[in-house]
Amino acid sequence: MTNQNVMVSESKPTIGVKITVTLSNSSLFSKHITISRKKVLKKLDNEGGPKVHAWVDSMRDSSPTRVKSTDSLSETEEQSSWIAHHPSALDKFEEIVNASKGKKIVMFLDYDGTLAPIVEDPDRAFMTNEMREAVRDVAGYFPTAIVTGRCRDKVFSFVKLAGLYYAASHGMDIEGPSKSRKYKKGNQGVLFQPASEFLPMIDEVYKTLLEKTKSIPGAKVENNKFCLSVHFRCVDEKSWGTLAEEVRLVLNEYPKLKLTQGRKVLEIRPTIKWDKGRALEFLLEALGYANSKDVVPVYIGDDRTDEDAFKVLRNREQGFGILVSKVPKDTNASYSLQEPSEVNEFLRRLVDWKRSSLRQQ
Numbered sequence: 590m591t592n593q594n595v596m597v598s599e600s601k602p603t604i605g606v607k608i609t610v611t612l613s614n615s616s617l618f619s620k621h622i623t624i625s626r627k628k629v630l631k632k633l634d635n636e637g638g639p640k641v642h643a644w645v646d647s648m649r650d651s652s653p654t655r656v657k658s659t660d661s662l663s664e665t666e667e668q669s670s671w672i673a674h675h676p677s678a679l680d681k682f683e684e685i686v687n688a689s690k691g692k693k694i695v696m697f698l699d700y701d702g703t704l705a706p707i708v709e710d711p712d713r714a715f716m717t718n719e720m721r722e723a724v725r726d727v728a729g730y731f732p733t734a735i736v737t738g739r740c741r742d743k744v745f746s747f748v749k750l751a752g753l754y755y756a757a758s759h760g761m762d763i764e765g766p767s768k769s770r771k772y773k774k775g776n777q778g779v780l781f782q783p784a785s786e787f788l789p790m791i792d793e794v795y796k797t798l799l800e801k802t803k804s805i806p807g808a809k810v811e812n813n814k815f816c817l818s819v820h821f822r823c824v825d826e827k828s829w830g831t832l833a834e835e836v837r838l839v840l841n842e843y844p845k846l847k848l849t850q851g852r853k854v855l856e857i858r859p860t861i862k863w864d865k866g867r868a869l870e871f872l873l874e875a876l877g878y879a880n881s882k883d884v885v886p887v888y889i890g891d892d893r894t895d896e897d898a899f900k901v902l903r904n905r906e907q908g909f910g911i912l913v914s915k916v917p918k919d920t921n922a923s924y925s926l927q928e929p930s931e932v933n934e935f936l937r938r939l940v941d942w943k944r945s946s947l948r949q950q
């Protein structure tokens with residue numbers, strides 16, 4: 590067994606982190622074997638590598654979180670095999686809309702890497718005007734929610750559309766659409782905040798992390814209200830160990846918080862059983878579709894945290910998960926799109942299809 594990667598992936602909320610070992614040279618794609626966290630950490634400790642090593646390995650693998658290829662397959666072969674299993678949502682557009690005929694589509698859209706490209710400075714992750722128009726038009730025909738790890742105020746400052754649901758802070762801060770174009774500040778319009786008791790703790794950890802990471806060039810701590818992001822996209826790889834160690838030391842003091850990971854970002858969240866998948870279920874229920882057979886939820890996202898939502902759709906055997914990725918990744922999504930510009934085209938085609946089907950009625 591060579592090239593073993595230890596990836597810290599989505600956690601069971603009450604346990605902390607789950608460790609997945611990727612066997613790189615085993616079959617068509619890597620086999621993911623989940624073993625107990627205790628076992629792996631004990632092994633790492635025995636080998637002289639504390640938990641932080643697993644984090645650093647995971648940070649290295651995090652962008653993109655691709656599945657490693659086998660020696661016998663070229664990258665092109667790997668790509669086409671992956672596409673066969675997760676075809677382009679544009680190529681299969683007819684299949685998607687045919688399955689949605691006579692049913693109610695509900696759109697769920699991640700923000701970073703889905704509606705806007707991933708950029709070095711997370712404060713400048715702007716979406717294009719074309720994308721904003723496409724999202725606005727989609728929301729005119731289908732209930733639409735932005736589901737993001739960002740805080741509500743921040744994502745609204747990017748999207749600037751009032752007629753949407755916003756499930757911010759990984760779904761821990763859900764707000765309904767407002768009628769006016771004016772954004773509701775404060776708690777007006779809030780539908781659900783399952784982690785409100787964690788606010789003082791998150792704030793405290795934010796301040797501590799700011800202090801502890803200020804000497805690491807490029808590290809950026811973002812306060813997403815109910816969760817925190819430690820961005821390491823601009824941190825030299827040599828300093829990743831130091832950064833992970835600082836985060837670990839802080840988190841040791843807060844057993845009610847857990848660490849998960851996205852694309853070049855460490856995410857700190859309350860250990861409650863809540864994620865983007867739960868937010869999707871909550872919103873379907875809020876819209877009156879909890880047990881409906883006539884609803885087609887479409888979720889588009891690019892990151893590990895979106896997998897919780899893809900899993901919900903798979904388990905419900907309802908709707909479509911669409912992963913935004915240029916490279917093969919292990920995913921529960923059914924379809925793929927390569928980048929935000931393809932998401933834009935998909936949304937645009939959905940609007941055109943809806944308009945023409947309404948004209949034919």
Ligand SMILES: [Mg+2]
Binds near residue numbers: 699700701702703890
């Ligand atoms: Mg994303």
